[in-house]
Amino acid sequence: MHAELVATYRLQLGKNLTFDAAADLVPYLSDLGISHLYLSPLLKAAEGSEHGYDVADPTRIDDRIGDEAALGRLFRRVKEHGMGIVLDIVPNHLAAVISNQWWRDVLAKGRDSEHAEVFDIEWRPPDSDGSGKVLLPVLEDHPSAVLERGELKVEDDELVYNNTQRLPLSAEGKDMAAKGSGVREILDAQHYRLTRWQLAGDEINYRRFFMVATLVGARVEVPAVFEKTHATLFELLDQGPIDGIRVDHPDGLRDPAGYLRTLRSRIGSRWLVVEKILEPGESLPADWPVEGTTGYDFLERAGGLFIDPGGEKILDDLYTTFTGHRSPYGELVREKKRQVIGEGFDSDLRRLVERLREAAEHLGLAYSRREMRRALAELIAAFPVYRTYRPQDGEFSPQDEAALSHAFSDAKHGAPGIEPGLWNLISRVLSGGVDEFPAARDFVARFQQLTGPVMAKGVEDTTFYCFDRLLALNEVGCDPVRFGVGPDAFHQACIESQRRWPRSMLATSTHDTKRSEDVRARLSLLSESGVAWADEVRKWSAHNEKAWGGRTPDRSAEYHLYQTLIGAWPMATERLLGYMQKACREARTRTSWDLPDLIYEEGVQGFIQNILGEPVFVRMFEEFVQPLVMPGRINSLAQLLVKLTAPGIPDIYQGCEIWDSNLVDPDNRREVDFLQRTGLLGTLAQGEGPPPLDDDGLAKQYVIKRTLQLRKRHSACFGACEPGSYRPLHVTGRKLSHTLGYRRGEDVLVVIPRLVLTLNGDWQDTAMELPKGNWRNAFDGAVYTEGPASLEKLLLKLPVALLERI
Template sequence: MSSQHPHLPASGKHLPISTYRLQLSKDFTFQDARKHLGYWQALGITDLFLSPILQAVPGSMHGYDVVDHRHISAELGGRNAFEDLADAAHRAGLSIIVDLVPNHMAVPTPVWINLPMWSLLKQGKDSPYSHWFDIDIDQPILMPVLGKRIGQVLADQEISLEQLAVPGEDKLGKQWVLRYFDHYFPVATGTEALPMEVLLERQHYRLAHWKVADEELNYRRFFDIDSLAALRVEERDVFDSTHALLLQLFNAGFIDGFRVDHPDGLADPAGYFHWLSEATGGAWIAGEKILEDAERLPSDWSICGTTGYDTAWRLTALQVDSRASLPLGTLMQSITGDSPSSYRQIERQSKAQIIDTSLAAEVRRIGQLLWRICQNDFRLRDYTFRSLLDCLRELIMQMPAYRSYVTVGQPASNISREIVQSAATRALRQLDSEHSDTMEVIVSLVLGDKIGSAALNISDRDRQEFLVRFQQVCGAVMAKGVEDTTFYRWTHLLCLNEVGSNPQAFGVSADSVHLFASDIQSNWPATMTTSSTHDTKRGEDVRMRLAVLSQYPTLWTQIVSDLRDTTQVYRPNDLDGRSENMLWQTLIGTWDDNGSISSPRLRQYLLKAIREQKSWTTWTNPDTVRENELLDFADQIICDPQVAEIVSRWHGETEQATAYTILANKALQLTMPGVADVYQGSEITQTSLVDPDNRRPVDFSALSKMLSHLDTKGLDFSDASSLDQSKLYLTAAILRLRRRLPDCFVSAYATYQPLALSTGYAVAFARGTAREGAQIVTIARRLPGVLARYQGDFRSEHTVVLPKGSWKDICSNEVFSAGTQSLEELLFKRGARILERVD
């Protein structure tokens, strides 16, 4: 890292100013991306940010299911096509950021697509890859692929022994393999002549019914996805092997920086980032670290910052009126039965369900490890397995963050102690008082403290493993229990249910955003800021439309009442209240000038959402009758002309406030401290929902034509004929400004200065450098719907104080002088205004 600042790239290494996220797939390859370099250059970005480029499972639409670290994805075009894209991008003045996936590899069908996994299944402990995967190698590796229990599968003769040439191992000739429909598995040498039942018993793996996985799986997964097996990149040779190609491309100049996927799953994130930074000579690296509420990124991580969820949720909550918490909570309770104060209870119930179902195998694994530690220590033997498991389970439920940030061999920090000990205090409130001494033992082990005799070597190794695995399980429970369960049950205001968000923080103040931004500028000046990603549950514009609900709570309550009355005649008798409240908000959040989103998109989203709720239907045990009733109900809603009339009434009342909110959010995100990321297509308005909806193709040619038209016309931002034009014009203007004045936005000496305002309905700050002072001013609306209800718009007494100098609007020729200026004039018909100092 740079000697100037510990969290900037090293001297001579590339520093992004703005990135444009591309979702590559077989339908949008390296060659396809090359065709649009001119558009991204014209837009003003400095870096293309590519989804994973290594060889993934054939047909993958995202690339996170890597199967071969030695090759660039053939479906994306292969290595030559990637290098051609990188060369062309560099000639166009664009650098390349690549998404790196260190935590896991795919367990594909057939398994031979992942040759290291195939080798492990074939040779067990004798495989050169036996230490690659986070697997209990002392027992057969569970392969939960069977549609029926093994006895019935054998009785039906659905497993056969065959000989064939395994792709990638052709030099070995034909091999004996076991076939189960589309699944193929290797046969251990010398076992092929055995009777089928004996043969299966002699393998290094165990074929099992898919339902066995949740309780008995013996390899760590990416969360609860059986087809993604965790890697041990904490082993240096595994790190070197899995990173060799990408580092080779980096050293050759084709890659300029990295985004690291899911570092919370790693055994030692700090150690991993140190290795990666060292291997790249201090490149720009951003980690997909999910920070909860006021949680801080560890300062000893050798990265430049996060991928921006911490900024995204604050900017969303900035546009949420906290005074609407009660009326919207009352509405939620009337529909769902959930009270506004029940969030923590729902969160705890959701985590408990995940611990007892989809992550039961992981929790049981560390429970048995904990039990072994106690049994092997004379002083700890009297703690029973049940008491240990009860305390462990409750402690995991009460953990408020993905990790406790304790590293093996290092003393726990004060922050780590506070995280774990406060969670233990909350956990004990849910347990009998007799569990207090048991909890004390677990807390000591989680923090790496000495307890008991700690004399036996086996115990020492087990303690180290427990310290690591506890954190890995906590992260998985947070992701699956909160983000993928609680956030689908809690329907107070859906825009607050986002990755890294705190739905209980119903709105945040401008002052808190200023404090956050100032801290980022001081400590993480090259972190990433974002508003939409491939993982957000709703795109930025959908979230902003939903934030407007809080600005019109009375009107929204009436709209929902009218919608329910209108649709009562075809409403399912047992419609789930949470699903219904989610449906009404989704309807409004995705209904734009073109009307509702299509039926297939809405059905796809609702099906995923209700199964993620895990209340009355699930992925593993779907209630298809009730599901179809809900989906058919949604179809009728979007085709009902009376519904369209009600929605039009909402839009008529809130259209301007919605436009202002969308534009204000974009302006703030692009001018806050950090590297500004633009998710593909989000330079105009989108109705994107959770993946795969947010991975829909983008018409870059149409965007390029729109931008060219706006540039040719010399359009004044306030006179744009559509919200799409306004957003594109504003986005391009800011990105071009960032490229022209990079030091004001991303540097060790960039500055962030809140500006004095006479009202809470706006946010204003200046960006510049320590040497030259303020150079750019951002002024954006906040809660425009509330202002419209109370006052109509800004009045003459609403002012902002501009820094010294003359200030020109970057989207027009208007110039303003320093000192007190009228917001009525500055923000007339605008969601935001960006000024550049011109004297």
């Protein structure tokens, strides 16, 4: 390893953040205390990509962010500062675009292409004519209408659509074009079939990333494909100071454990973490050769510390009475999962049905496709976790068995008319009872690959925009009905993390979070605001009734909007308009991406513009939100210190080292003002003591820098072995529920406040029991001796404390 792994800093590479720009940031990040740059994918992405997860050429780096010389300069700058790099890789899929030469070759040559085995294509899908063509859902209208209008033509040995998309011709098609054949006849001679984009979910015959037709699944379980898609990565590992790998979406792979074992064998002892979304109570598979997850499980338990369980009933009542939504969360989840299955995964489900039908015939059983589809859809909708991990020729783990049992029980309840024999057949096939039959083995693999995307789209990308009770809980890896995490539960989770995954990544903001850590920190205060929040919402709504302009109000969107304003205020109107359009479309209730209701959307946009242009409402709103600003910052600092000191490796998302009000992408990919942040950090060297919690966010930088300096001084206390143990500290007094304290190793103590709004700064007789010895606060220099230390004194100059033995 080139540098000791202390903390990572996520950089979203792109046209505004190139290799050279990243190299310029290295001195600043080193001064902040960061040990490793954590880079977004850097291989050649599809044209216009804003994130890099749509790799179009895995054999070279993306020239939009720099050439090899620029990457070399970044490597050298990182080495000069004693730092390292963590790379984000995307093994599950590639971009299904013409600039991807492998994909282009498959379209031109079909199954005879040397690259055909790279892509997870079903060459003879169920109910097809057996022609073995790739479905391309790219047309804006029916093929016949497109042909009649002359929007398809042959030009330079390519099929050109609408003068924008250029598709390769097969050898036969080129011959026909040379002979003057018509476009319709030439089109029939291709290895692909053009159709309307709306039919992607119904008819597409390749595995996609979620519901994105321009991202095609890669078959990295094939050794030759693994080598082909990872060759450039391995070259980079040999060239640069790369100490770690982050694996994107391993749940999409046919055999995640097998892939990770192969990857581990090639990268050696480098740090390896996976983007695995764990549902509450779920554990990372113990046989994965990784250091841990990318941190959403930590985000859930750390954020839960700042939710007041006492406010649940008040927010329940407000949510149901104001919006009229009374469906229990679990029912809403299943409803939305059923919806996305029908709207976007029907082709995947039909493949499963066909495999199951073949297995049934092998056993001499007969069920209709309709029955099978209904049973499988209900089973997938009832799945309580992303997926199971039964390997080929293996068995389910006890954790997977429990998930399956739960899913079957709920599915049978949701579809009571299904024959018991069909449920038994599905269970038998999934459990390996028919593994001697290839179709059954393929059914198991594809079933396990499908439940995760349905969970992600149905829950994170749909239900989270419908169930609006408290948006601070609607986050990746979180359960919105788990209303808070108490100190005891948090301590137990940290003790378990230190025992099993002491080097897992710890995150509070990522490129995929719905709201930044600071937005959630302020929103959490609504759980403490209770009746006051409910009264304000009703008052605002009555005042803003006229802002709907005579349209029927959408109370769910309105409630979602008010919470978004609370968390991100002050916020430019244009940012809010963009976010709320996405939120409404993701909810899939009144509008959607596939079938946008522009009249409805205009109504919501008009409402937003009207209320933000109305001085009386803005004044009313600011009078409520202003008293939440400082408590929100205290929550944020407390959450930050926990992330920097809990078992694991802390990650800081770009820009979040000061106050940040980012919302879901693309909002969180906006250009970061690093010049401002560099200047702020420079003032720390000149000042003495902790800065105030002013608007500039210098307090966050201060906590990060001082804490990471301490981590380096006491590295053994944060290690994977016994010296880095985690133990709760004992608290006494009438406000003990408002604090959390723990010990790392023998020499470091951490103390934070929680539920600060109802605490109101009054600690009364509350004290933290300090272990034997003398202790100095790394933030303000105050020294304490063993025994009870008043929380009021510990948190006097800065609302968090980090003590080291002296």
